[in-house]
Amino acid sequence: MKTVVGAVIALSAALVAATNGPIDGPKPKDIGIALFRGWQPMDVFGPIEALWGLGLSQPINIYLIDHDGDTSEIRPLTPFPTNSNTSATVLVDYTFANAPPLDVLIVPGGGGTRNQANVQPVIDYVAAVYPSLQYLISVCTGASILARAGVLDGKRATTNKRAWTFVTQFGQRIRWQPKARYVRDRNIWTTSGISAGVDGVLGWIEYVWGSAVATEVTNVMEWNRVGANDDKFGKLYGLW
Numbered sequence: 001m002k003t004v005v006g007a008v009i010a011l012s013a014a015l016v017a018a019t020n021g022p023i024d025g026p027k028p029k030d031i032g033i034a035l036f037r038g039w040q041p042m043d044v045f046g047p048i049e050a051l052w053g054l055g056l057s058q059p060i061n062i063y064l065i066d067h068d069g070d071t072s073e074i075r076p077l078t079p080f081p082t083n084s085n086t087s088a089t090v091l092v093d094y095t096f097a098n099a100p101p102l103d104v105l106i107v108p109g110g111g112g113t114r115n116q117a118n119v120q121p122v123i124d125y126v127a128a129v130y131p132s133l134q135y136l137i138s139v140c141t142g143a144s145i146l147a148r149a150g151v152l153d154g155k156r157a158t159t160n161k162r163a164w165t166f167v168t169q170f171g172q173r174i175r176w177q178p179k180a181r182y183v184r185d186r187n188i189w190t191t192s193g194i195s196a197g198v199d200g201v202l203g204w205i206e207y208v209w210g211s212a213v214a215t216e217v218t219n220v221m222e223w224n225r226v227g228a229n230d231d232k233f234g235k236l237y238g239l240w
Helices: 002-020 041-054 116-132 142-149 164-168 196-209 211-221
Strands: 030-034 061-066 071-073 089-091 104-107 135-138 182-185 188-191
Touching (some): 030 116, 041 211, 116 142, 142 188, 188 196, 196 211
Parallel strands (some): 104 135, 135 188
Antiparallel strands (some): 071 089
């Protein structure tokens, strides 16, 4: 009896290890982040922090990309009602036209996604580059850019629960998931609001490189990681 129980435990452990082990095939190396005016700071810098930790053990490159390749700012398109000034500007590495070949593209959200003209260059870039990517990741209302690019059609996806009505209007053929921290459907990962981008990227790191690497990155960040289905904000905003 002990032998049988021991064998079952060993098999269960092996299955868990297999589930949390790295996937087969070439690992992504070149990661781009598509910017536009009015992007959300944590949508960009949260994933960058996780990728910085990944870079301690894996060879990766991060590129910031936008329509003109000069600078990109978080200044909103319309002033805050409080007249607060929270603007910041970052240098950009490439334009959408001259960006290097990418393995992964991350698309953040932010107030700027609500202006169609503002994000049309990003929408066009996502539609053009998606077929050549290994992975596509959106954060927050960045899912609206993926939806408008047509790459989420027929797939499961999630987004910021507070902005649910705004984002989901763009995807009639998308299976939107109101109770999810992040969702993977084939090679596309979509995440909920703002901080969920970190959990989604950590989940993606675990999927690609395995649980040991993801755990090390999480510990370096001292991040309290949340799972894919651990979401309370859909309920907060009456979505389930």
